[in-house]
Amino acid sequence: MGCSAFSKKNMKTKILLPFTIVSFLFIFFILYVGLNRSNIYIPETVTNEKIPTFKVKVFNSEKELTSKEIFENDIYYLLNIWASWCIPCRDEHPYLMELKKNKKLEIIGLNYKDKVKNANNFLNELNNPYTLILSDTDGTIAIEWGAYGVPETFLIYNGKIIKKIIGPMNNNLFKEIERAVK
Amino acid sequence: MKILNLLVIIIFLFNFNVSNAKDRNLNSKITKNLRCLICQGQSIHDSDTEFANSLKLVVEKKITEGMSENEIYEFLKTKYGEWILYDPALNQKTYILWLLPLLLFLIGGAIIFKNLKIEKN
Numbered sequence A: 001m002g003c004s005a006f007s008k009k010n011m012k013t014k015i016l017l018p019f020t021i022v023s024f025l026f027i028f029f030i031l032y033v034g035l036n037r038s039n040i041y042i043p044e045t046v047t048n049e050k051i052p053t054f055k056v057k058v059f060n061s062e063k064e065l066t067s068k069e070i071f072e073n074d075i076y077y078l079l080n081i082w083a084s085w086c087i088p089c090r091d092e093h094p095y096l097m098e099l100k101k102n103k104k105l106e107i108i109g110l111n112y113k114d115k116v117k118n119a120n121n122f123l124n125e126l127n128n129p130y131t132l133i134l135s136d137t138d139g140t141i142a143i144e145w146g147a148y149g150v151p152e153t154f155l156i157y158n159g160k161i162i163k164k165i166i167g168p169m170n171n172n173l174f175k176e177i178e179r180a181v182k
Numbered sequence B: 001m002k003i004l005n006l007l008v009i010i011i012f013l014f015n016f017n018v019s020n021a022k023d024r025n026l027n028s029k030i031t032k033n034l035r036c037l038i039c040q041g042q043s044i045h046d047s048d049t050e051f052a053n054s055l056k057l058v059v060e061k062k063i064t065e066g067m068s069e070n071e072i073y074e075f076l077k078t079k080y081g082e083w084i085l086y087d088p089a090l091n092q093k094t095y096i097l098w099l100l101p102l103l104l105f106l107i108g109g110a111i112i113f114k115n116l117k118i119e120k121n
Helices: A002-036 A087-099 A116-126 A140-144 A171-180 B002-032 B050-064 B069-080 B095-120
Strands: A055-058 A064-066 A076-082 A105-112 A132-136 A152-157 A160-166
Touching: A076 A087, A087 A105, A087 A116, A087 A171, A105 A140, A132 A140, A140 B050, A160 A171, B002 B050, B002 B069, B050 B069
Parallel strands: A076 A105, A105 A132
Antiparallel strands: A055 A064, A055 A132, A076 A152, A152 A160
């Protein structure tokens, strides 16, 4: 009786100790790896995905266009999502006006959840860099593009999104676009 | 005849409501499983940001177009990546998350089983 109790106890410690060590190491390893991994979500900005297919109304008109009709030519396109109520859009506007001078690039605006009157005032005040403006009154077209909000800019070539700018454009990003469009 | 007409109208309205309610249930089920990417710790269902409101409209539109729940998740995954889903799929990055509880359950079960056997002896 005494002997069996002893062996039972012995076996328990025999299993328990390695088991504790292994589980400790396992948890330590997972937490250690987790420490170095960032949990901040960063969306991808360099993509090679195809442009989405959709139907959209032209700003301040009843005309409807498909995505194929809009991006049909063999040039670079810059799709810029903007709104008159968006303050950072004012900051990036001079860059768009500068990019307008580039003949190989066509800038298309997507007016996001805006009123026609306010949008027109915005363009009258700061000038119009867009060759074509599309209207997205409920924000669903922006979702098709995988956008998060305004402003957001997509560089498109050959039916593919080659660069994505989330937030307003700055000097560095402006230069990157100039370099890409050659 | 009048009563028959009334009956038809009532049945029609009733059916309409049921299908509507089904769509709404599916809609809230899907939007509760979507992460609002620009707000912290909120689902699309709970959030009232411009992004969330537009996404709710898109989900509604896709449901009326006849897309299934999984098709909608797949669609949004191609646009925003896996991060938009609260319920992660089993893959290389998440297999520990999915398999660890099962493993612990089996180990615990084995320990209990062994103890019971020893006690019986």
